[in-house]
Amino acid sequence: MSGPLLPPGVSERDFQSALAEFAGIVGRDAVVSGSSAQEAYLDPFAPGDARTWRPSAVVMASDVEQIRAVLGVANRFRVPLWSVSTGRNFAYGGAAPRLSGSVVLDLQRMNRILDIDETLAFALVEPGVSYYDLHRALKERGARLWADPPAAGWGSVIGNTLERGYGTTAYGDHAAAQCGMEVVLANGDVVRTGMGAMSGSRDWQVFKAGFGPSYDAMFMQSNFGIVTKLGVWLMPEPEGYLLARYAFRRDDDLERVVDTLRPLKLDDTIQSSAVIESAVRWAAGVSTRKEWYDGPGAMPDAAIDAMAKKIGIGRWNLRYCLYGPKTLVQARRDRIHEHFSRIADAELFELPYRESAIEPVGGGDRSQVGIPGLAAFNLLNWRGGSGAHVDFSPVCAPRGSDAMKQYRMVRDRAARYGFDYYGGFTASQRHMHHAFAAIFDRDDAKAARAAGALIRALIEDAGAAGYGQYRTHLAYMDLAASQYGFNDHALMRLTDTIKQAIDPNGILSPGKQGIWPAHPKEPGR
Numbered sequence: 001m002s003g004p005l006l007p008p009g010v011s012e013r014d015f016q017s018a019l020a021e022f023a024g025i026v027g028r029d030a031v032v033s034g035s036s037a038q039e040a041y042l043d044p045f046a047p048g049d050a051r052t053w054r055p056s057a058v059v060m061a062s063d064v065e066q067i068r069a070v071l072g073v074a075n076r077f078r079v080p081l082w083s084v085s086t087g088r089n090f091a092y093g094g095a096a097p098r099l100s101g102s103v104v105l106d107l108q109r110m111n112r113i114l115d116i117d118e119t120l121a122f123a124l125v126e127p128g129v130s131y132y133d134l135h136r137a138l139k140e141r142g143a144r145l146w147a148d149p150p151a152a153g154w155g156s157v158i159g160n161t162l163e164r165g166y167g168t169t170a171y172g173d174h175a176a177a178q179c180g181m182e183v184v185l186a187n188g189d190v191v192r193t194g195m196g197a198m199s200g201s202r203d204w205q206v207f208k209a210g211f212g213p214s215y216d217a218m219f220m221q222s223n224f225g226i227v228t229k230l231g232v233w234l235m236p237e238p239e240g241y242l243l244a245r246y247a248f249r250r251d252d253d254l255e256r257v258v259d260t261l262r263p264l265k266l267d268d269t270i271q272s273s274a275v276i277e278s279a280v281r282w283a284a285g286v287s288t289r290k291e292w293y294d295g296p297g298a299m300p301d302a303a304i305d306a307m308a309k310k311i312g313i314g315r316w317n318l319r320y321c322l323y324g325p326k327t328l329v330q331a332r333r334d335r336i337h338e339h340f341s342r343i344a345d346a347e348l349f350e351l352p353y354r355e356s357a358i359e360p361v362g363g364g365d366r367s368q369v370g371i372p373g374l375a376a377f378n379l380l381n382w383r384g385g386s387g388a389h390v391d392f393s394p395v396c397a398p399r400g401s402d403a404m405k406q407y408r409m410v411r412d413r414a415a416r417y418g419f420d421y422y423g424g425f426t427a428s429q430r431h432m433h434h435a436f437a438a439i440f441d442r443d444d445a446k447a448a449r450a451a452g453a454l455i456r457a458l459i460e461d462a463g464a465a466g467y468g469q470y471r472t473h474l475a476y477m478d479l480a481a482s483q484y485g486f487n488d489h490a491l492m493r494l495t496d497t498i499k500q501a502i503d504p505n506g507i508l509s510p511g512k513q514g515i516w517p518a519h520p521k522e523p524g525r
Contacts, residue, residue, distance in 0.1 A: 004034060005056045007079050007101045009519075015056070018077040022059045022103075025069045030109070033057035041087065041104050043096040043474065045388035045442060047452030053096035053474055055082065055104040062109045064228050068188040070105065071226075074507045075186070081105045082509050083226045085127035085159030088152065091391040091437065092163070093474035098511030105226070108156075114229065115205075118143050121234045122179065122205040127158045127227065131372040144237035144356075146370025148172055153372020158230045162220050163471055166426055166433055168368045170323060171235040172273035173428060180204040181216055182229035186503035191215075191225070205231035221471065222495075223509035224502055237356045238323035241369055242333060244350035246340050247314030251301070253343060254316050254407060255400030258425070258432075260339050261318070262398045265429050269332050272321040272368055276403075276432075277424040279308040279315050284382040284422060284439070285375065286311065298415035314347070321368035326353050379422065385441030389422075390451050392458045394467045396425060396432040403432070409461055410436050417454040433470060459483065474511075481514025 006015050023031045032040070037058045042050040059081075061067045074081050082102040087095025095104060111128030116137065123134060131149040134157055138145050148167035150160050161174045171177045181193045194210035195203040208216060219225050248257055257276060264270045280299065283292070292307040293299045299307075308315055318340075322329045333350070340346050351360065360366055366373055380387025396406050403425060411421040414436070423436035436458070438451040452475060459469060459476055463483035472480040484491055492514065499506075499515055506517020 005038065005054055005101055007056055007103065008099065010077060010079055010101075014077045015079070018073055018079050018103075019057060021073045022057075022070060025073070026059055026061055026066050030060040030062070031057065037104070041095045041097075043094045045090050045094070045390060046096075046448065047390040047438075047440075047455060047473065047475060048449050049445075050096070052100065053093065053098065054100050055097050056101045058104045058106055060106045060109050064182075064184060064190060067105070067107075067184050067226060067228065068190070071184065071186060071188045071507070074103070075505050078505055078507065079103055080507050080510050082512075083107065085156030085162075086130060086154075088155045089159060089163060090152070091389050091473065092471060096474060098474045098477060098509065102510065107226075107228075110228065113137050116141065116143060116145075116234075117205070118145060120206055121145055121236050122231055123147070123157075123234060124180075124205060124229060124231050125157050126229060127156055129157050130154055131157060131160075135370065135372050138234075145234040146171075146237055147232070147234055147372075148174065148177065148370060149367050149372035150174070151367070151376035152374055153367075154374060157232055158227055161230060161232065162227060164220055166273065168273045168275060168319075168365065168426070169235055169321070169370055170271040171233065172426070174232075175217075175220060177233040178216065178230060179206065179208050179233060180229075180231035181219060181227050183219055183225035183227050185225050186505070186508050190228075192229075193219075205233075218498075221513050223512040223515050224498065226508070235370065237370075239325045240323070240329065240353055240355045242322045242329050242350060242353045243360055243365060243368060244320060244322070244333070244336075244348065246318040247312075247347045247349065248316040248318070248343060249314050249345040249347075251315045252404070253314075253346075255404045256343050257316055257318060257340075257400070258398060258403040258427075259400040260343065261427055264336060264339060265398065265427055268429075269335055270320050271323055274427040275319045275424060276427065277317045277319065278421055279304050279313055279317070280382075280420045280422050281379075281424050282313050282317050283307055283311055284379040286378070288384065289382050289420070290384065297418050299420050319365055319368070321365070329353055379437065379439060382420075382422070382439050383441055383447075386443045387439065388442035388448070389437040389439045390455055390473050392436045392438070392455050392462075393469055393471050394434050394462045395470050396434045396467065398427055398430065398432050403434075405465070406434050406462075406467060409465065410434075410458060413458055413461055414438065414454060417450050417457075419451070419454060477511060478514045 038054045080102040082097030083105040084095045107127035110126040115124040131153040134147045148169045148171040164175045195201045293303040425432040440447040440451045469480040
């Protein structure tokens with residue numbers, strides 16, 4: 001009979017001693033171990049056996065001093081900690097640790113909004129603050145400011161920002177809208193970045209750099225420290241807005257759509273993130289697959305065309321929002337239409353211009369006016385059963401040729417594994433995020449394994465073609481990191497050097513983003 005799950009290299013005696021000390025720091029009710037911890041923190045969308053990534057225990061800290069004390073215990077007993085803000089990073093692993101047996105350090109009890117500055121348009125938040133929380137706080141105080149929510153508004157502002165998440169307003173690049181961090185290092189030292197390094201700084205959330213080297217980006221998608229406070233710039237509420245979308249009828253229109261869109265993003269005619277969605281991605285939000293096709297393999301083109309016609313969408317659909325005074329919005333709208341109307345059969349759908357105090361209804365995309373929601377989870381109904389998905393997320397240059405190459409590569413590989421192309425592109429000025437979801441029934445072990453194998457194959461395909469991921473599921477972090485191989489993986493060698501210097505005991509989130517400490521390694525690596 002096997003014993004309890006333990007952190008790698010830690011004896012049961014030492015582990016129990018560590019748990020007792022953790023309980024003395026955070027309280028007995030804030031330490032959970034055994035099967036209760038494992039089941040609650042498993043990856044709900046695992047592309048395979050979710051028990052591959054199990055925590056041995058969970059510790060819920062409530063403040064910085066508790067985190068520092070927990071780190072002291074973890075260092076003495078060499079207990080690896082996997083820190084999460086709220087653990088809702090679904091499709092990328094949720095709250096599950098990369099190294100099985102790690103102790104999850106759950107920070108959702110640190111949920112204070114420490115500051116909202118209406119004059120300079122920023123907020124200062126802790127890890128447990130969700131986009132719903134921040135939106136609600138702005139509304140309650142009547143602040144004419146918008147937070148930019150990602151697809152699922154229940155997630156942490158800090159967590160999403162550190163993963164370089166994306167939204168759809170003019171502040172959609174969440175990493176770019178970050179300013180100032182407080183970070184607890186592995187040795188318990190507390191660092192404030194940028195202007196926050198000054199005692200009593202008056203400019204922490206308004207100037208990123210400070211004096212000397214800048215470190216904020218070092219703590220994004222890394223395991224170099226635990227971010228306990230983060231400044232986020234907020235979008236000033238515009239006078240009004242206009243929501244619009246175009247439907248493009250042919251599959252090969254994508255190339256021209258991207259090339260038409262690029263200059264309109266570069267010169268800021270389109271201020272919001274511009275979202276290009278495939279027909280399947282759109283349809284999954286309003287219907288189920290079996291309404292259109294219930295056969296084996298990927299949906300054939302004829303079924304997709306019939307579905308798109310019935311729903312009233314295109315093979316590709318472009319969504320965006322324009323902000324500002326009505327006359328300025330109208331001028332932007334006319335210029336955009338002048339360009340996209342040159343694409344044969346392009347059809348424009350738009351809602352009337354509204355003052356910002358009036359929330360969109362009906363088909364309007366509420367996230368594009370700063371209102372968080374959970375509509376993204378509608379996709380889970382697409383294949384039926386207990387819906388789940390795992391995502392493939394490469395970066396794409398905003399060139400039509402690159403978009404078509406990535407799309408065809410992903411579509412064709414997905415079809416060979418029996419999956420529909422559920423995907424699209426979110427365009428910034430000089431790059432696009434290409435997001436593809438392999439949707440499956442998580443109660444079907446064969447389907448889960450197939451989804452996992454597909455994502456692995458796509459990462460390898462993309463790497464061979466010169467495209468890298470900007471984020472990925474726990475299962476593929478090493479593989480995604482290995483694609484960045486210039487000069488014998490010089491970037492990862494630099495990262496390893498930093499990791500060893502600031503976390504010599506390797507206790508902070510081992511394996512995150514492919515960053516492993518010298519010891520311990522994942523068993524079998």
